[in-house]
Amino acid sequence: MKKITPTLPKGTRDFGPGEMKKREYLFKIFKDTFSLYGFNALETPSMENINVLNGKYGEEGDKLIFRILDSGDFIKDIDNIESKDSNNLRKEISKKGLRYDLTVPFARYVSMNRDKITLPFKRYQIQNVWRADRPQKGRFREFYQCDVDYIGTKSIVCEAEIIDLVYSIFEKLKIQDFSVKLNNRKVLFGIVETLSLQDNFDKICIIIDKIDKIGKDKFVEELKYIDLSKSQIEKLNSVLFFDGSNDDKIKFLKDFLFKSSTGLEGINEIENLTKLSKEFIFDINLARGLSYYTSSIFEVILDEKNIGSLCGGGRYDDLTEIFGYKDISGIGISFGIERIYEIMKERNLFPDSISKKDTVLVCSMSEKYLDDSLRISSILRNNNISTDLYPDNPKLKKQLQYANKNDIPYVIIIGEDEVTSKLFTLKDMETGSQEKLGIDEIISKVSS
RNA sequence: GUGGUUGUAGUUCAGUUGGUUAGAACGCCUGAUUGUGGUUCAGGAGGUCGCCGGUUCGAGUCCGGUCUUCCACCCCA
Secondary structure: OOOOOOOOOOOOOOHHHHHHHHHHHHHHHHHHHHOOOOEEOOOOEEEEEEEHOOOOOOHHHHHHEEEEEOOOOOOOOOHHHHHOOHHHHHHHOEEEEEOOOOOOHHHHHHHHHOOOOOOEEEEEEEEEEOOOOEEEOOEEOEEEEEEEEEEOOOOOHHHHHHHHHHHHHHHHHHHOOOEEEEHHHHHHHHOOOOOOOOOHHHHHHHHOOHHHHHHHHHHHHHHHHHOHHHHHHHHHHHHHOOOOEEEEEEHHHHOOOOOHHHHHHHHHHHHHHHHOOOOEEEEOOOOOOOOOOEEEEEEEEOOOOOOOOEEEEEOOOOOOOOOOOOOOOOEEEEEEEHHHHHHHHOOOOHHHHHHOOOOOEEEEEHHHEEEEHHHHHHHHHHHOOOOEOOOOOOHHHHHHHHHHHHOOOOEEEEEEEHHHHHHEEEEEEOOOOOEEEEEEHHHHHHHH
């Protein structure tokens, strides 16, 4: 057999036992909190039919979808194989793709199962997604997303509850220095409409979304690039960079938007939310890149440094329409668990207790005592003591080394003396001391 | 997709203007210690120097291509 050097595909990772302990701890906090707020789990397949995915993420997005090659002799039915047209060929030989996010599969699920689900419908979903992007710092080709969505109601209570959920999650994670930023696409549209720029709405949103990253000067430059006049840019700036409390901003925008019914609608939504919700910052500069948001949009950021957002989300009114299910408004948030994981690791927020392995290792001195070892292991396990049994009987030295490397605090040694006397050697690996005890004594000692 | 960067033992890395047999640390195995780990000491195994080609008497070292790693851009989490 030819030897191969083992490697991973670009942008993918293994999660070893140490990392998994931490990830599972983190995931459990999310899942438990979601349940507490009445969200239930949903899983969808890794792959979707390509027409479900295509066209949902913008032009760039389609290119970043991982395609799955059809099975069988797919080439024999292709007429124009010499044309060298990759785009057409791709359609013919690949009709499935790996999911790119969790929201679109969710919309597909809701549309397909409208006879079974009762609106409003709430679900959470923690699964991996794939992007054929070029990896770089903190970005992978396979990563996890953690989405919570609330679909089938337009009530502003959903916004308030989701903000409440954010506070609850971060409290449990012991991350305190965060802020919730909120805006409304209708307000942005109103601003743009008031300046007669509504035809450029999507483009302007993408540019506004970058303000934090590129700064005010470059922002102005990019606006010039899409042919805004000097006075339009000046007016846009005066609105977007209006400084003040949430109430000041609301008051100011109510005046500014008096001609735009959409804008006023948005402002009213924000005003209502201030009465219902925990604290948030009304940020007129918040736009978010994704095109399907139609109303409230929000992000959660770390106050300390600029590392991008920890969560992002918003309300979408038309996402299920493309799957034939009209007038269904949804609102969702995506927790950036990979980022949150990194912050928790940096700040040492994972409790030490989660990295402990088993409490006891059972070692046998010879093959003769393996059945006794098995018996004792199962007694310990029945008493809820996590027990590892060394499956062979190499030298005791080897078995103790194993306990040592795995941070197992206790070892039980089973040999001739022990089996005849029914008193087993319990060794404390930290202090090195050992004593011969009956099984009941061992259980009470080790459990404490 | 664009620009830069990286690749030598299981891992992290040395390796001089191209010159005998490519090194270290950690890890692994054996022994000192045949019923006792962590520490120590002695010994050992482990490398087609990413891959393909070129220059040269001679290439880990120089050149070309390709793949890979990481970083930035585009975009995004």
